Each structure stands twice: as structure tokens, then as C-alpha cells.
Amino acid sequence: MDGIINVLKPSGMTSFDVIAxxxxxxxxxxxxxxxxxxxxxxxxxxVFLGKAxxxxxxxxxxxxxxxxxxxxxIETDTExxxxxxxxxxxxxPSDEAWYSAxxxxxGKIMQVPSQYSAIQINGERAYKTARKGQxxxxxxxxxxxxxxxxxxxxxxxxxxxxTCSAGTYIRALGRDLGKSVKCPLTMSFLxxxxxxxxxxxxxxxxxxxxxNPYDCVQKExxxxxxxxxxxxxxxSNGKGFLQGKRILQKMNDCEIIAxxxxxxxxxxxxxxxxxxxxxxxxxxxx
Numbered sequence: 001m002d003g004i005i006n007v008l009k010p011s012g013m014t015s016f017d018v019i020a021x022x023x024x025x026x027x028x029x030x031x032x033x034x035x036x037x038x039x040x041x042x043x044x045x046x047v048f049l050g051k052a053x054x055x056x057x058x059x060x061x062x063x064x065x066x067x068x069x070x071x072x073x074i075e076t077d078t079e080x081x082x083x084x085x086x087x088x089x090x091x092x093p094s095d096e097a098w099y100s101a102x103x104x105x106x107g108k109i110m111q112v113p114s115q116y117s118a119i120q121i122n123g124e125r126a127y128k129t130a131r132k133g134q135x136x137x138x139x140x141x142x143x144x145x146x147x148x149x150x151x152x153x154x155x156x157x158x159x160x161x162x163t164c165s166a167g168t169y170i171r172a173l174g175r176d177l178g179k180s181v182k183c184p185l186t187m188s189f190l191x192x193x194x195x196x197x198x199x200x201x202x203x204x205x206x207x208x209x210x211x212n213p214y215d216c217v218q219k220e221x222x223x224x225x226x227x228x229x230x231x232x233x234x235x236s237n238g239k240g241f242l243q244g245k246r247i248l249q250k251m252n253d254c255e256i257i258a259x260x261x262x263x264x265x266x267x268x269x270x271x272x273x274x275x276x277x278x279x280x281x282x283x284x285x286x
Contacts, residue, residue, distance in 0.1 A: 001026050002050035002283075003217035004224060008203035009037050009045040021206055022047060025213050034061045035166070035195055036118060040082050043192030044200050052221055054281040058256065058269055060227040061196035062166040063146070069189035070174045072156040077130070078116040079171035080187040091183040095153050101180040102160075105173060106148050110140040113169045143168040158185070163194075197224060221283065222266035228258040231270075231277070235262055242267060247277040256280075 009018055015036045022031055032053045034046045043066075048056050073091055076083035113119055115136045116127040126136045147163035162170060171187045178185030193200040209216045237247050238261040254272040259279075261267050268282040 001028060001214070001217060002052055002221075003048075003219040004052050004221065005047045005049065005209065005216050005218070006198045006203045007033075007045045007047050007209070008200065008205050009042055010206070011040055011042040014039050015045060018045060018206070019047065022049075022209070025210055032056055034059060035064065035192075037192060038080070038171075038190070040080060041190040041192065043190075044195045044198045044203050045192075046195060046198050049217060051283045054283060055221060055225060055266075055269065058228065058258075058281075059196065059224045061198070061224075063163065063194075063196060064166065064168070064192060065147075065161070065163045065194035066170050067151070067159070067161055067189075067191045067193055068170050068174065068187060069157055069159045070178070070185040071188045072158065072178070072183050072185060074186045075184035076186050079114050079175050080190075083116065083186075087184065089184060091181075092155060093181045093183050097181045098150060098153060098158060098177075101177060102148055102150060104180060105177060106145050108142055108144050111143050111169065111172055111176070112140045113138050113167075114171050114175075117169060141167065145173070157188070220266075222258070222260065222264065225258045225266065225269070228256055228269075229254050230258045230260060231272070232260045232262070232264075233267070238262065238267060241270070241277065241279055242282055244279050244282060246279070248275060249277050250275065251277075 007018060015033055019031050019033060023029060030050050030053055032048050034056050037045055046061055073089045074085060075087040076085050115130040119126045119138060121136055121138060126138060129136045144165040149161045151159040151161055170190055174185040174187050204216045233241055241247055241259055251272050257270050257272050259267045259270050266283060269280045271278045271280055
């Protein structure tokens with residue numbers, strides 16, 4: 001089976017658990033996902049089957065939207081409620097203080113990811129080092145917070161909505177927001193409602209997939225690389241491309257380009273250099 005599934009990941013499962021379950025349902029090993037979700041988080045998890053795994057790195061899934069809830073005056077080592085409480089306080093900032101602080105985290109900001117994250121530091125996942133009780137020095141990196149809103153403030157809870165770039169840690173955003181008003185925040189709920197073209201309204205549960213596995217797969221892969229420059233090849237050149245051949249074309253240089261056949265089917269990903277189309281990833285077979 002080749003295609004993409006918009007999976008509604010349940011809370012309590014790792015992203016790898018979802019992949020393992022789908023491998024059993026579809027009886028195939030070649031399955032991957034885009035955008036890991038923490039075990040406590042739920043929501044949209046795009047899963048790529050078969051040849052579709054070749055376009056994961058090119059799919060338009062960088063922009064993500066989340067609904068998150070935080071508890072005030074609790075600090076944990078993991079920055080969410082799955083961790084160990086390391087401090088508490090009794091602060092009660094005004095609503096105005098929270099709204100004012102929010103503006104500092106909009107747009108491009110520098111963020112230090114959570115100690116308990118999957119980022120590799122010196123060849124080891126950060127969370128593995130942290131679990132040993134060792135300090136993890138993770139450098140700050142730029143992320144883009146496109147939209148940030150407070151949904152509600154009902155002490156001790158604050159709920160926010162975030163639209164952000166890939167690489168943004170919502171736990172870390174809550175941590176820094178809390179520090180800015182001197183009131184620790186720990187994430188208690190996280191739901192990813194959108195990731196690129198994938199929306200939670202169209203997501204399917206694992207139970208639904210198990211009942212109708214083939215109906216849940218989106219087979220038209222071109223929709224997920226529509227943001228890329230594109231070129232359409234005639235039948236002869238299309239066959240040559242699928243065989244891995246370089247194709248002469250009159251087109252400006254382009255590092256990444258989506259290649260389509262005469263009928264509009266995505267054939268693969270290529271690079272255009274000096275009038276020559278160089279195949280990078282071929283999806284179909286001749």
C-alpha cells in the first residue's frame with residue numbers, strides 16, 4: 001500500500017506505537033511519520049506508507065497548530081505533568097499580565113528546547129541524558145510563532161492556541177511564558193489540530209483504520225508537495241525519469257522540483273541544474 005494517512009493519535013501512545021500498530025494492520029514494514037508527538041499529546045499525525053515515505057522530507061508539514069493547557073505554580077523536570085515536581089509557588093498573576101507577556105513570544109524568537117526532548121546532543125537523545133540525572137546543554141534555536149492566543153484563564157489553568165513552525169516545543173513555550181510573569185507553568189494537555197494540509201476534522205482513529213484500512217489511505221501524493229515548483233513531463237521523458245535517467249529540459253535552475261507525468265500523477269522529486277533534470281526520489285515504477 002502506497003499513500004498517506006491522517007491519523008488521530010490518542011494520548012498515552014508514542015508516535016512509534018502508532019507506527020507499530022499500523023505495520024500490523026497493513027502487513028508492511030515501510031511506514032514512517034512526520035512530526036513526532038509526545039506520548040501525552042494527541043492529535044494529527046501524518047503517516048506515510050510504502051513509496052510515500054520517500055516524500056516525507058518534502059511534504060508541506062512544517063506549519064503546525066496546537067491547543068494547549070498549562071497548570072500554574074507547578075514546575076516539573078519534563079515541563080509537563082508526566083514529570084517529577086521540582087518546585088511549586090502561590091503566584092496568581094492578573095489576566096492582564098498574561099496577555100501582556102504573550103506579545104513577547106510572537107514572531108521569530110529564540111527558544112531552548114526541553115531537556116526531555118528527542119534532540120540529539122553528542123550522539124545521544126537529550127531525554128536519555130536527562131533521565132540519567134545529567135544536565136543537557138541544548139543550544140537555543142530560532143522558531144516562528146505565527147499565531148498565539150489565550151483561549152481562557154481559569155485559575156490555576158491557562159489555555160492557549162499556537163500556530164508555529166516545525167521545531168517549536170510547546171512545553172518550552174509554556175515554560176518561558178511562565179518565567180516571564182514569575183509564575184511557573186507546566187503543560188497538562190496538548191492537542192495538535194493541524195499540520196500542513198492535515199486537519200483534525202479529517203483525521204481517522206486507529207479503530208477506524210483497523211475497520212477500513214484501505215479507505216483511510218490518501219493515494220494522491222501530489223497534493224502534499226503542491227508548495228514545490230513543478231514540471232510536467234511527456235510520456236517518453238516520464239518513462240526515462242522513472243528509470244532514473246537525467247532529462248534535458250528548458251527551465252531555470254531549481255534545487256527541489258516536483259515532477260509529474262502527463263496525467264498529473266506525481267512521479268518524484270528532482271533537481272534542475274543547467275538545463276538538466278536530475279532525479280532525487282522516484283515514486284513510480286515502469
